[in-house]
Amino acid sequence: MTRPSTVANEALPQSGFRTLLYKELLRFWKVSAQTVTAPVLTAMLYLLIFSHVLQDRVQVYPGVQYTAFLIPGLIMMSVLQNAFANTSSSLIQSKITGNLVFVLLPPISYFEFFSAYVIASVVRGLCVGLGVFAVTLLFGMPPLREPVWIVVFAVMGSAFLGSMGLLAGIQADKFDHIAAFQNFFILPATFLSGVFYSIHSLPPFWQTVSHFNPFFYMIDGFRRGFFGQSDVSPWLSLLIVATCLGAIAGLILWMLKTGYKLRH
């Protein structure tokens, strides 16, 4: 019936990465009403309300209507929040229900573990982003001047927020910890990043503060892809976002390697 053959085992160099990624994708896809449709609806509500109130009063870039300006920011905000939600909720749920052991017992390397979780969160971010984009088409087709930046910043931004979610998930012992991280850190950082305005319309002090916010560069770079205009050079934004992503990835890999919190 069975042999405890280590020989057979060693002949299987395949890794668990693909399955872990598949599992993470399936996890949000099975409840897509909650993980994709709901955030798209939320973004649409924001758009309806803000555009209705502010359409004729604010003009951020010359020749760009406020609604048009708002759309990329809203898309990016949804992308980022959902990328964060995916990793953080998956990890904390597995921790609390205890089924994290199923991924801790197999021979999955730290890098594979990190990549699978983060890639799944990027996919979720992009799905939500596409959904919001599709809905905003009701308000007219936005310009797509430099579309490469749209893709680059959507991917980099969601990878960064997916990593943040992983960090929060590793650190947290209960759902409250994740909620606190989200409410006191992610949410203010997104709102203060220029989703609803150009930072040039801020007083000088807050402009300076915004320049220390990585979210500002993600949204500014992303918006660049639509309008061909941005507050700072997209290359600078890319450099900063990539550096932040590299730093947090390094931190998480170190945590996974030492077993911090997960293999205590």
Added chain:
Amino acid sequence: MGSHLELPDFFQFMTTAAIKVRDLKKRFGALQALDGVSLCIEQGEFFGLLGPNGAGKTTLISTIAGLTRGDSGSVLVMGHDVVGAYRESRRSLGVVPQELVFDPFFSVRETLRIQSGYFGLRNNDAWIDEVMGHLDLTGKADANMRALSGGMKRRVLVAQALVHRPPVIVLDEPTAGVDVELRQTLWKFIAQLNRAGHTIVLTTHYLEEAESLCGRIAMLQAGRVVALDTTAELLRRHAGAFLRVKIRGPLPAELAARKPVEAGGSFRFRLKDYDEVAMVLAPLRAAVLHIDEMEVMAPDLEDVFMQVMNQGKEPMQ
């Protein structure tokens, strides 16, 4: 009762231990959960890990599985260090966790396919079906995990530990809260795996289970190994025998000094060996006491267990 001496000949040539633990220590805050544990479990053994609640059994298993890191000491599974060569060691190991955990997102079959995939096995349905068959899970293959009863969930946990056909299988209280039928199904299957050459390590609080299944047993107390021997030797060496008598009248002082356990009007005497039976009966006879009932009992593992735990640390050889 198969001791490790009865293993097939080919094991004589295998030098790699299934599990080798050397001076393992693990502290949780002020609590020393493992206090210098050393163990060597050979391939093909059916090994029991016993001890009271909090003795450190699960902590030891978690360290072997890489779920916990020891503070010092080393653990090898099939010769692979659980930290340095974690991929190889985890591939060699199947663990049934003590806690009844499951992923509510998936059905039984999905759960097993995914677990299989984590070990890099993507076309494993034949084996998955076979394992489900052995554990009477086939009828529940497409049921969601949430909809299963506790015992069924336990079966899935066992199946999950076996998807990659690990040479070493560790079961942490697999029969806790499980009905008689599953116990029998489970032990039949596990014994079959053991005969096929898999090493089995088992913790349980049902000592008769351990007595009938395990060839060798380690007893843990407060993070230390306090007994380690073949089951047969533990039974022989530790407990002697018991004599239970029910008498009419008070116990002679000479016998009261032996401090028998009194229960239901009868007295239970510990004896070093059967020769001592006469030494208990003589004073009764001298006092002309009538004996209503009498019984001489061989010790079971529970007696050994109680004795080892009460004397704290017994000298190891």
